[in-house]
Amino acid sequence: MQDYLIVVDANYPGRARELIAEVKQLSPKPVRYVFDTHAHGDHSYGNSLWTATGATTLAYYKILAEMDRYEPARWQTAEANVRTFAICTRQCPAPSTTFRKSPFILKDSTREVDFLYLGWGHTPADGYVWLPKERVLCTGDAAVNGPRNKLWDANLATGRAFCRRPSASSRCLSCPATATRAASRFLPVSASSCSTYIVPSQRKRAKENLPRR
Numbered sequence: 001m002q003d004y005l006i007v008v009d010a011n012y013p014g015r016a017r018e019l020i021a022e023v024k025q026l027s028p029k030p031v032r033y034v035f036d037t038h039a040h041g042d043h044s045y046g047n048s049l050w051t052a053t054g055a056t057t058l059a060y061y062k063i064l065a066e067m068d069r070y071e072p073a074r075w076q077t078a079e080a081n082v083r084t085f086a087i088c089t090r091q092c093p094a095p096s097t098t099f100r101k102s103p104f105i106l107k108d109s110t111r112e113v114d115f116l117y118l119g120w121g122h123t124p125a126d127g128y129v130w131l132p133k134e135r136v137l138c139t140g141d142a143a144v145n146g147p148r149n150k151l152w153d154a155n156l157a158t159g160r161a162f163c164r165r166p167s168a169s170s171r172c173l174s175c176p177a178t179a180t181r182a183a184s185r186f187l188p189v190s191a192s193s194c195s196t197y198i199v200p201s202q203r204k205r206a207k208e209n210l211p212r213r
Helices: 013-026 047-052 063-070 073-079 156-164 186-207
Strands: 005-008 031-035 056-060 097-099 104-107 112-116 128-131 136-140 173-176
Touching: 005 013, 013 047, 031 047, 047 056
Parallel strands: 005 031, 031 056, 056 097, 136 173
Antiparallel strands: 104 112, 112 128, 128 136
16 A cells, blocks of 8 residues: 555464565555464464554454464464464454445555455455455455364365355465465366365265364
């Protein structure tokens, strides 16, 4: 944006502290918004560090129910990892602002940024960031980038449908959270991976009446 920056995902506290310092080296503009794509700790636990800098943390409103459902248990488990936590605030901070109507749009004379909710994918509260002019889509963990993606809270049937949308996958650079660079291939690869490997294994577990992990 012309006068400020938007960060996608607050990260863990330790990583947030590193990024706050790094951003100051990259731009003189302040970070005004930090968008949590979902409730998992590596995307949201650094919220309090960003709000301490004056930023507004933002997410789709369903993230609050996800945090109520799983916290503070997941926070307490993650806190044991000193490397990623580094700063232990002893709380699991929810985003300070949420939106219900999708898209939620921020716009100035230089850029439009659309915050979207497109249904249950990696989690029930997945949010996306779409830059219509640049045709860049930030997907959080909704686009699979190899085997690292944890699927605790995922609905892979609806997530696969999203990845297959022509409007989502054609002529568009997608930025998964675990990728080192944007690429047009991530969404179709995600849909293919779900179809070939993950959805059949889910069906098999359901047939065998095994608990979903």
